[in-house]
Amino acid sequence: MSSEKSSEKKKEFAITKKELIKQKVLIIWTVVFVIYGFIFYYLPLVGWLMAFQNYKNKTGFFHSKWVGLTKFKFLFSDATFIRVIRNTFCMGTLNLIFTTVMAIVFAILLNEIRNSGIKKPIQTISYLPHFLSWIIVTGILNDALSSTGIVNELLKNFGLVKDTVPFFSIPALFWPIVTFAHLWKETGWNAIIYLSAITSIDPSLYEAASIDGAGRWDKIKHITLPGIKSTIIVLLIMNMGNLLNAGFEVQYLLGNGLVKSVSDTIDIYVLTWGISQNDYSLGTAAGIFKSVVSIVIILLANNTAKKFGEERLF
Numbered sequence: 001m002s003s004e005k006s007s008e009k010k011k012e013f014a015i016t017k018k019e020l021i022k023q024k025v026l027i028i029w030t031v032v033f034v035i036y037g038f039i040f041y042y043l044p045l046v047g048w049l050m051a052f053q054n055y056k057n058k059t060g061f062f063h064s065k066w067v068g069l070t071k072f073k074f075l076f077s078d079a080t081f082i083r084v085i086r087n088t089f090c091m092g093t094l095n096l097i098f099t100t101v102m103a104i105v106f107a108i109l110l111n112e113i114r115n116s117g118i119k120k121p122i123q124t125i126s127y128l129p130h131f132l133s134w135i136i137v138t139g140i141l142n143d144a145l146s147s148t149g150i151v152n153e154l155l156k157n158f159g160l161v162k163d164t165v166p167f168f169s170i171p172a173l174f175w176p177i178v179t180f181a182h183l184w185k186e187t188g189w190n191a192i193i194y195l196s197a198i199t200s201i202d203p204s205l206y207e208a209a210s211i212d213g214a215g216r217w218d219k220i221k222h223i224t225l226p227g228i229k230s231t232i233i234v235l236l237i238m239n240m241g242n243l244l245n246a247g248f249e250v251q252y253l254l255g256n257g258l259v260k261s262v263s264d265t266i267d268i269y270v271l272t273w274g275i276s277q278n279d280y281s282l283g284t285a286a287g288i289f290k291s292v293v294s295i296v297i298i299l300l301a302n303n304t305a306k307k308f309g310e311e312r313l314f
Contacts, residue, residue: 047061047284048284048288049061050064050280050281050284051071051072051281051284051285051287051288052066052067052068052069052071052281053065053066053067053281054066054067054070054281055280055281055284057278064281067281071281071282071284071285072285072289074282075282075285075286075289080264080269081269081286083261083264084264084265084266084268084269085266087246087262087263087264087265088243088244088246088265088266088267088290089243089244089246090175091175091178091179091246091247091251091265092242092243092244092245092246093243094175094176094178094179095178095179095182095246095247096236096239096240096242096243098179098182098183099182099183099186099187099190100190100232100235100236100239102183102187103186103187103190103191103194104191104194104228104232106126106187106188106191107191107194107195107198108194108198108220108224108225110122110123110191110195111195111198111199111224112216112220123188123195125188126187126188126189126191127188127189127192128188129184129185129186129188129189130185130186130188130189132185134185134247134249134250134253135249135253137181137184137185137250138181138249138250138253138254141177141181141254142168142254145167145168145177147164147166148164151165151167152164152165168254168256168258168259169256169258169259170259171258171259171261171262174254174255174259174262174263175262177254178246178247178250178251178254181250181254182247182250193231193235194228194231194232197227197228197231198224198227198228200227201223201224201227201228205223205227206219206223209222209223229310229311230310230311233305233310233311233312234311234312234313236301237298237301237302237305237312237313238298238313240297240298240301241294241295241297241298242294243294243297244266244290244293244294244297245267245290245294246265247265247267248265248267248268248271251263251264251265251267251268252268252271255268266286266287266289266290269283269286270283270286270287271283273286274286298313302314
């Protein structure tokens with residue numbers, strides 16, 4: 001019996017060795033990316049220790065005074081930080097809801113276009129804004145929404161307003177403008193994965209529905225949406241972790257003193273304290289808070305999906 005087990009183990013080892021040699025290129029690349037991830041994603045986490053120090057450039061990382069949770073206590077007693085949490089969470093929620101819904105709607109509408117000569121150009125055009133930098137996007141928004149921009153010109157020509165609307169001076173309009181910027185830039189790109197999910201649905205289901213007299217809306221409601229339901233849920237769970245990643249560039253570039261109460265985000269707060277005020281410890285503490293909350297949100301969303309028997313990440 002022992003000799004049989006020994007021969008089986010040798011055989012399994014030989015098979016494993018053969019497979020490893022066969023897949024050596026993939027293994028080498030995997031090792032390269034693991035090392036890359038460790039160096040650039042995990043090794044910098046050592047810097048989180050600054051949040052528990054009174055870090056000074058002169059004394060350095062290893063000789064700064066330890067202050068425990070003092071920086072975190074300051075954060076949650078700071079009214080400005082509470083305000084930027086509200087701003088970040090609200091803008092992140094608006095971006096998540098509208099970008100998800102619009103990407104699904106856009107993917108379904110594209111799928112309903114039967115003429116490939118029209119469908120492909122629309123797809124290509126819809127992807128292009130994703131590759132534009134936020135500098136360009138905010139520049140376009142500034143020009144379009146300025147006092148002499150096309151939006152104000154159209155509003156006045158149609159008699160909807162008498163005077164120009166100062167879009168960037170009205171706090172109530174800032175969040176909708178940021179949401180629109182994300183929609184315009186990312187809808188086409190986000191729709192790609194939903195289009196892929198739609199194409200994987202069995203065409204015979206649509207044929208059977210047509211025989212039963214189902215119209216386009218019935219097919220969308222009873223076949224397309226249920227068919228991509230798992231994809232929607234998984235992507236929604238993943239994107240829930242970005243609720244506190246509402247952005248930095250848009251808010252920083254479009255914000256001004258008149259809308260500062262609604263434009264500042266956690267990232268801008270970190271920049272202000274960590275760089276401008278040279279308080280790296282406080283900036284690090286704010287960054288840790290954002291990361292921890294994001295992880296908690298993902299876990300809660302995943303467990304909620306599990307509780308209802310839906311698709312989940314793990």
